[in-house]
Amino acid sequence: MIATMVFAAGHGTRMRPLTDTRPKALIEVAGRPLIEHALEQVAGPGPRAVNAHAHAALLRAHLADRPGLTFIEEPVLLETGGGLRNALPVLGDGPVLTMNADAVWTGPRARDTLLAHWDPARMDGLLLMIPPDRALGQAGGSFSLDPDGRLVRDRAGLVYTGAGIVKTEGLAAFADPVFSLRELWFAMLAEGRLSGCVHPGQWADVGTPDGIALAEAMLDRAA
Structure with a gap:
């Protein structure tokens, strides 16, 4: 049984002015808040946590009735690596699915x-990737796959979707409480222990107001 961490603690700077009064995770796409789209993608057994920072009280209220979900407010923004490490008392010692x-x-x-x-047995991390032609609102790649499925840094390659699985033991190596999960990936990459797989559908980045229309059009086409 794998634990799940949903990252919702950003300031939502690129989504302003919509995030002046609410967290980005409560911005609606096709009539549903972004947090609901994310939770749908990772629903399953095991401990679950969602973190928050800006407008945290609104997100806490929205998620108040969710069984098995722990809400973690970060008074100081810890970024993804620090946020995951902060949640380990809830998530446990095993691998964590991050979203x-x-x-x-x-x-x-x-x-x-x-x-x-x-x-x-052969992975410390696994990232879900997508080809650029199926990634809306995100032009730049980050990795490509070698013949064995290991990731290789490549800015012309696949786009990271924001979902993955990581073993968390390596988080203890970082002295600063605030750090990106990318730092853990790069340590795995150096040891040949970071792999990738490809999402077979489409994916839309909703980091800006323009991304809302792109995502809704994508969902309409798939309906």
């Missing part, structure tokens, strides 16, 4: 694709 709360998906659920490819 950013600012995207919308079509096709199979992210959880299902990741678990189908997860092999802890």
Whole structure:
């Protein structure tokens, strides 16, 4: 049984002015808040946590009736790596499925694709990627896959979707409480222990107001 961490603690700076009065995770796409799109992608058994920072009280109220979900407010923004480490007392010591709360998906659920490819014997991390031609609102790539499915840094390659699975033991190596999960990935990458798999559907980044219309049009086409 794998634990799940949904990252919803950003300031939502790129989404202003919509985030002047609410967290980005409560911005609606196709009539549903972004946090609901994210939770749908990772629904399943195991401990679950959602973090928040800006306008945290609004997100806490929205999620108040969710069984098995722990809400973690960060008075100081810890970024993704620090936020995950802060949540480990809730999530436990095993691998954690991580999900950013600012995207919308079509096709199979992210959880299902990741678990189908997860092999802890040869992986410390697994990132869900997508080709640029199926990634709306995100032009730049970040990695490509070698013949064995390991990730190689490549700015012309695949786009990271914001979903993955990581073993968390390596988080203890970072002295600063505030750090990005990318730092953990790069340590895994150096050891050949960071792999990737490809989402077979479409994906839309909803980090800006313009992303809302792109995502809604994508969902309409898939309906």
